[in-house]
Amino acid sequence: MGEEVLAAVRGGVLEVTINRPEARNAMTKAAAEAIAAAMNRLDAEDDLRCAILSGAGGTFCAGMDLKGFLRGELPVDARGGFGGITTWTPNKPVIAAVDGHALAGGMELALACDLIVANVDARFGIPEAKRGLVAAGGGLVQLPRLLPRPLAMELALTGEAIGAMRAFELGLINRVTEGPAIEAARDLAEMIVANGPLAVAASKAIVRDSWLWPVEDINTHQNPYVAHVFTSEDAKEGARAFAEKRKPEWKGC
Structure with missing residues (x-):
């Protein structure tokens, strides 16, 4: 076997x-x-x-x-x-x-x-x-x-x-x-x-976990999942690549 x-x-x-x-x-x-x-x-x-x-x-x-x-x-x-x-x-x-x-x-x-x-x-x-x-x-x-x-x-x-x-x-x-x-x-x-790995992981986590969140507390619960994404090098690279009409080169950080 x-x-x-x-x-x-x-x-x-x-x-x-x-x-x-x-x-x-x-x-x-x-x-x-x-x-x-x-x-x-x-x-x-x-x-x-x-x-x-x-x-x-x-x-x-x-x-x-x-x-x-x-x-x-x-x-x-x-x-x-x-x-x-x-x-x-x-x-x-x-x-x-x-x-x-x-x-x-x-x-x-x-x-x-x-x-x-x-x-x-x-x-x-x-x-x-x-x-x-x-x-x-x-x-x-x-x-x-x-x-x-x-x-x-x-x-x-x-x-x-x-x-x-x-x-x-x-x-x-x-x-x-x-x-x-x-x-x-x-x-x-x-x-x-093809997408940003940090963004993908954060998106998966929010979709998986958010069904438990009260509507009035969504932002409070969501912020820890996304704060590091918006300050990441990948976020800047995604914006640059879009402006320059090219594929992004993700670093995962």
């Missing part, structure tokens, strides 16, 4: 691949910890601007490895939770590239990412109730924040899956592609990499 998670760098993007195709990339503890380690690397290396998370062999992730569960193993990382990323997120963006099935913990893993692109034949669902389990990796919390409550209830209580186009119509995913999801994810990543 080879490595359960592969990582490669392509144009400032860390491509992380769950590599258990023989098990439809069902999540193990080793895989969860390897994904968490890859996300630590994403934050630690300045040359990396974002990550793509995908699955090998034409499927994303079929959820928890049930054989491991029966042995008493939980596919979680101490900080990142299920799949290494559902209870913690890196500072930089992560794109889920979904082919095939993103079911149970696999859907929760996709929802934990910041953007999702999917092949037109991909399927999404949280079928835990069908197995006497509960979608405790974030699905039951995230879906009511992303969907009207009755739709979130339907997915949770019936356990039925939906296709990529339906997920797109509901606003759960960003793009649907006829080809491999990784290609569409790379296009999206390229646009992110």
